[in-house]
Each structure stands twice: as structure tokens, then as C-alpha cells.
Amino acid sequence: MNQHTDAAESANALTPLTLLGSKSLRLFSEMGAMFLFCLHAMRLIFSSWGQFPKIIRQIYFIGVKSVTVIALIGLFTGMVMGMQLYFALSLFGADGFLGTGVALSMVRELAPVLTAIMVTGRAGSAMTAEIGVMRISEQIDALEIMGINPMSYLVSPKMAASIISFPILTSLFNLIALFGGWLTGVLLLGANEGVYFYRVQQSLEWDDISGGFLKALVFGVVVCTVSCYQGYFTHLRRDAVGPEGVSQATTHAVVMSCVLILMSDYVLTSLLW
Amino acid sequence: MASVKKYSKETAVGVFVFVGLLCIAYMSVKLGNVKLFSDEYYNVGAVFTKITGLKVNAPVSMYGVEVGFVEKIELDLEGKETNGVPVAVVTMAVKRDYQLDDEAVASIKTSGLIGDKFVDIALGLGMETLQDGDVIYDTNPAIDLEDLISKFAMSDGETN
Numbered sequence: 166m167n168q169h170t171d172a173a174e175s176a177n178a179l180t181p182l183t184l185l186g187s188k189s190l191r192l193f194s195e196m197g198a199m200f201l202f203c204l205h206a207m208r209l210i211f212s213s214w215g216q217f218p219k220i221i222r223q224i225y226f227i228g229v230k231s232v233t234v235i236a237l238i239g240l241f242t243g244m245v246m247g248m249q250l251y252f253a254l255s256l257f258g259a260d261g262f263l264g265t266g267v268a269l270s271m272v273r274e275l276a277p278v279l280t281a282i283m284v285t286g287r288a289g290s291a292m293t294a295e296i297g298v299m300r301i302s303e304q305i306d307a308l309e310i311m312g313i314n315p316m317s318y319l320v321s322p323k324m325a326a327s328i329i330s331f332p333i334l335t336s337l338f339n340l341i342a343l344f345g346g347w348l349t350g351v352l353l354l355g356a357n358e359g360v361y362f363y364r365v366q367q368s369l370e371w372d373d374i375s376g377g378f379l380k381a382l383v384f385g386v387v388v389c390t391v392s393c394y395q396g397y398f399t400h401l402r403r404d405a406v407g408p409e410g411v412s413q414a415t416t417h418a419v420v421m422s423c424v425l426i427l428m429s430d431y432v433l434t435s436l437l438w
Numbered sequence: 439m440a441s442v443k444k445y446s447k448e449t450a451v452g453v454f455v456f457v458g459l460l461c462i463a464y465m466s467v468k469l470g471n472v473k474l475f476s477d478e479y480y481n482v483g484a485v486f487t488k489i490t491g492l493k494v495n496a497p498v499s500m501y502g503v504e505v506g507f508v509e510k511i512e513l514d515l516e517g518k519e520t521n522g523v524p525v526a527v528v529t530m531a532v533k534r535d536y537q538l539d540d541e542a543v544a545s546i547k548t549s550g551l552i553g554d555k556f557v558d559i560a561l562g563l564g565m566e567t568l569q570d571g572d573v574i575y576d577t578n579p580a581i582d583l584e585d586l587i588s589k590f591a592m593s594d595g596e597t598n
Binding site (some may be wrong): 169221224229232333334336337364365367370374375 | 450454455465466468
């Protein structure tokens with residue numbers, strides 16, 4: 166403890182350059198630790214048949230219970246896209262391309278990203294809080310004492326459930342958003358129905374759809390890793406301890422997940438297409 | 439009833455995954471245009487001197503009805519099948535229901551104001567039907583709007 170404060174003080178006393186260095190070192194080591202954490206959790210998914218019921222329970226929590234909110238968000242995103250694009254396209258008489266616009270923007274970009282962000286808010290924060298509380302009330306230590314690997318008991322089922330749920334939720338989002346676009350664009354504003362669906366079908370290639378699903382998979386892994394990591398190491402936080410630490414960890418997990426989702430989205434988009 | 443309640447969570451997960459897989463399958467096959475049954479189409483080639491703006495997956499139509507799509511576009515600089523004239527070879531996938539005769543004419547046309555290009559096939563009076571892998575040599579290239587305009591501008595000056 167003493168060493169820590171000494172180091173912190175000397176870091177403060179030194180140049181801003183040193184401070185920057187120590188900050189970035191901490192960032193990189195956290196990233197590395199998170200990556201190893203993620204690999205470890207993935208490996209333990211296949212550790213035993215006993216994982217299966219736990220994975221089902223987690224799919225119920227992460228996937229099934231998110232269906233309503235994903236459906237609502239998808240419907241309204243599709244509806245607003247239909248409205249805005251119709252307005253923009255009809256300015257130069259190209260409202261026949263409404264379907265192209267809605268389909269491409271949904272499948273390639275909005276569906277994976279918005280799904281991931283919504284599930285972060287709904288399930289990611291809950292994961293962090295659950296594991297964090299178990300950590301500070303020493304339940305994770307108790308698991309270890311009983312000879313149960315807390316990683317394979319707590320983290321791996323969530324990882325597997327995220328990998329299964331995210332693409333499914335994304336595809337639901339896509340279909341409902343296309344329906345929403347039809348609702349405003351065709352029913353409300355009077356774009357041609359046949360042209361809308363023809364353009365939707367014609368503009369989408371297999372590359373677009375597989376790319377969207379790949380994004381969803383990556384986001385699932387990112388969200389689960391960040392959320393579980395933050396909860397799992399609540400007790401190592403420097404800024405707060407105890408219940409306050411859990412609240413800090415939860416906030417941090419949500420913010421970090423969202424930032425990482427949007428950053429990895431840019432990287433994936435530039436690599437995929 | 440008790441057993442139903444006991445497994446309600448599992449049932450919900452089952453429904454979720456099943457419906458999800460259906461959605462994924464629908465999106466892949468229907469919207470992603472994945473050809474599950476490639477027997478549905480046969481390939482016909484066509485050689486063009488100019489295909490400006492034609493893209494892979496552009497529609498192929500006959501009398502205005504869509505009968506297939508452009509599968510591949512290649513450049514044949516040596517002119518293997520056209521006596522040394524360099525051409526663009528367009529491979530089209532045409533539905534098996536539609537037979538083309540050996541005097542059919544393929545032309546590249548424009549639809550809409552923004553100018554999506556597509557291949558239009560007009561049947562001829564040929565006696566033989568084209569088989570998988572046959573090539574149409576009688577074609578009309580894409581019309582280049584700029585060429586037309588410049589030609590018009592030139593001739594306008596001369597005729598007056």
C-alpha cells in the first residue's frame with residue numbers, strides 16, 4: 166500500500182510525460198488482461214457438459230428477455246429511417262431507392278450496433294453488478310474454496326450465451342426494422358410497395374448479411390468480456406471499494422462497452438467492405 | 439402442468455433460438471440471394487465491345503421480364519472467341535424455364551434516371567436453343583451518353 170502511494174506521488178511529481186506513460190502502460194496492461202480473460206472464458210465454455218443448463222439460463226436472460234426491447238427499438242429505428250430517407254430521397258425524385266437505403270443501413274450498420282448497445286444496457290450492466298457483488302461479498306472466493314472454477318461457473322456461460330444471442334437478436338432487429346421502414350415509407354408516405362421490397366432484396370448481398378452477423382458476434386464477445394472483467398476484478402479497483410466499487414465497475418463497464426463497440430465497428434467496417 | 443411450468447424457461451429459450459435461426463436463414467437465403475439450388479439457372483455468355491456501368495448481379499431481362507442475373511464479368515483481351523477482337527465477356531445466369539435461341543440478341547440498356555444498367559435479351563428466329571455455357575455473339579454495347587452528345591454536337595455543325 167505504502168509503495169503504491171509513493172509511486173503515485175512520485176508520478177505526480179514527475180513530468181506530465183511520465184504520467185502519460187504510466188497511464189498508457191496501465192491501459193495496455195488492462196487491455197492485455199482483458200484479452201486473456203476473454204480467451205480463458207471461451208476455452209472453459211467446453212470444459213464440461215454441466216455448462217449446458219447454465220448456458221440455457223443465460224440465453225434466457227441475455228437473449229429472450231431482450232426480445233421486447235430489441236423489437237421496439239428495431240421498429241422505431243426502421244420507422245424513422247423510412248421517414249427520413251423518404252424525405253431526403255424524394256427531394257430528387259429517387260424515392261424508389263428507399264428500400265436500398267433502409268436495408269443497407271440496417272443490415273450493415275445500425276442493427277448490429279444498436280442491438281449491442283441496447284443489450285449492454287440491459288444485460289451487460291447486470292452481468293457486471295452480479296459478478297461484482299459476488300466478488301465483494303466473497304462468494305467468488307467461496308466458490309474457489311469449494312473447488313469450483315469461478316471463471317467456468319460464472320463467466321463462460323455468459324460468453325456462450327452472448328455469442329448465441331447477439332446474432333439472433335440482430336437478425337430480429339433487421340427484419341423488424343425492414344418492416345418498420347415499410348410501415349412509414351409505404352403505408353404512411355406512399356412509396357411503392359413492390360419497389361420497396363424489390364430494392365431491399367436486390368441491394369442486399371450475402372457479404373452484407375454475413376458481415377452484419379460477424380459484427381454481432383464480435384460485439385457479443387466484446388460486451389461480455391468487458392462486463393464480466395469489470396465485475397470479476399471489482400476488488401482491484403483503485404477509485405472505490407465495496408458497494409461503491411460495484412457501482413463504479415458497472416458504470417465503467419457500460420461506458421467502455423459502448424466505446425469499444427463503436428470503435429470496433431469502425432475497424433470492422435473498414436476491413437469488411 | 440407442473441412440468442410445463444418447470445421447463446418454461448427452457449421452452450422460451452428453445453423458441454427464441456428456433457425463431458432466431460429461422461430469421462437468420464430467411465435473411466441469408468431470401469435477402470442475401472444465396473443460391474441454394476444452383477440447378478435453377480444455366481449459364482449463357484455474351485461478348486460486348488463496351489459494357490460501361492454493368493455490374494455483377496445486375497438483372498437480365500427478356501421483353502421486360504426478369505429472367506436471371508449477371509454472374510460474372512471478365513475481360514478477354516486476346517479475343518479467343520472473337521478472332522482477336524478484345525471484348526468484355528459477360529456470363530449470365532438464366533432461369534431454366536426460359537429457352538434462348540441461337541440468334542438471340544443481347545443488349546445493355548439503362549433503367550431509371552440514375553442509370554442502372556441491365557442486359558436485355560431479344561429472341562431471334564434461330565432453330566437451335568442455347569445450352570449451358572453457350573455464348574451470344576450478336577450484341578449491342580452500352581450506349582455512352584457522352585459519345586452521343588459529342589456526335590450530335592459535331593453533326594449539328596456540319597449539316598447546317
